[in-house]
Amino acid sequence: MAEPKSRARRGVERSEILDAAFNLFASTGEQGFSIRKLAAALGVDPMTVLHHFGSKEELLRAIADRALRDIEMPVSTSDWQSDLKAVANAYRTLAHRHPLVFPLHFRYNATGPTDHISSEVVYCALRQAGLADADVAGLGLAFYAFVLGFALAEAEGLLRPIGPSDEAELEGLEPETYKATRSLIPALKTLDPDAAFDNSINVFILGVAALAAGRPESASHKSKVGFATH
Amino acid sequence: MAEPKSRARRGVERSEILDAAFNLFASTGEQGFSIRKLAAALGVDPMTVLHHFGSKEELLRAIADRALRDIEMPVSTSDWQSDLKAVANAYRTLAHRHPLVFPLHFRYNATGPTDHISSEVVYCALRQAGLADADVAGLGLAFYAFVLGFALAEAEGLLRPIGPSDEAELEGLEPETYKATRSLIPALKTLDPDAAFDNSINVFILGVAALAAGRPESASHKSKVGFATH
């Protein structure tokens, strides 16, 4: 996988292509992206691109991975709560920085975080919180679904105060059946994305803490070792 | 939008096409789906399809919407916790029933729940939990990101006990930096999807409850009316 046996300008070319691909995708999104356009931008034959990356699928995967290079993942500390917040914020930063690439990252990495570095931090944090192994495994995934889903929604422009057109749509709903929705319109108009995000992570953290407190001392499962905090 | 002014067999044809489109998509996924294949299956010209649905994009949207028809959305009760669980389970059921269509639903509806019926239930539940309007608005979105992201991960096959190949990959990680991940392997091998899902929703609920408890009496915002439970 890594690098078969390079010759000529193999290594250079590949990263060059990847950079160009990333930039093209980042500026035009999936719609405007094609191997042929990329090749044209590079002044190269389309098949050259396909020679370095076996297929479009692989190229997209590489783009999604490359996105991670632009953010720095936190490392574990002794404070699991701020560790989780740090990881969450790292992904949110990614979504902010490359909103068009983020859906790609989501597609390939929500479905299995290849990104072991950050999941290590998450697992570690959940352990520190006092959860049993089985809970850690399940909630680790939940944390990803949560954070990535949220960041995706934000990248796609949902997590903004609603505009006049949305408001009009909500106003048009049946008052009887949509009481709560309609009365929330003012709050939706003044929604603060940062606050909403922080708040949501907080809810997760509070929930984890409550769960840990409710199952005292954990270790009800056959976890190999104690593996305390650090 | 609804139906301009039908004539001939407009209504019939359209739903017929939509059904066929849904079935095709549900059985072959996005890869195997194309307007031309759909038309061929219907024994009709591709352009006919495009005449009823203005573009492929619109057709996909219609398919995503149609998916919701196959699940029944709960209505609000006096128990906000089980209301949230019910909504979450409804989407999970959807993901289970049509795993190939679910990503589509996610793409179009994670980015703005057109699905007002279920969000009404969610908003109502969060209100009942005792949250202020601003929190309700933000956490409503968080709930969706959470549930949909989780269900998506499951639909795409992530939320399963890891197999031998994944295990091998994890075993290959550096023992020093990936302590937590590696020691979680046994738990990941015996992961129970149902339990993980329930557990995750529980964490959300526990967190909401804790947040509500921490900000006593809410109503710090200019919410129009008291709008109690029902």
Add this chain to the structure above:
DNA sequence: GAGTATTCTCTACAGTGTAGAAGTCAAGGG
């Protein structure tokens, strides 16, 4: 019936990803 609105089909075009053959060039051995 005639006229008209509506739906369907045909043809055509600009794109797409990619298989396979052919070309191009650098390095190494005779």
Add this chain to the structure above:
DNA sequence: CCCTTGACTTCTACACTGTAGAGAATACTC
């Protein structure tokens, strides 16, 4: 030096995509 070898690039070609535009077919109103 030439000639083979092998990686890298390009050319050509194919099957396939969504969809614009003109035309043919159909049904409805009068």
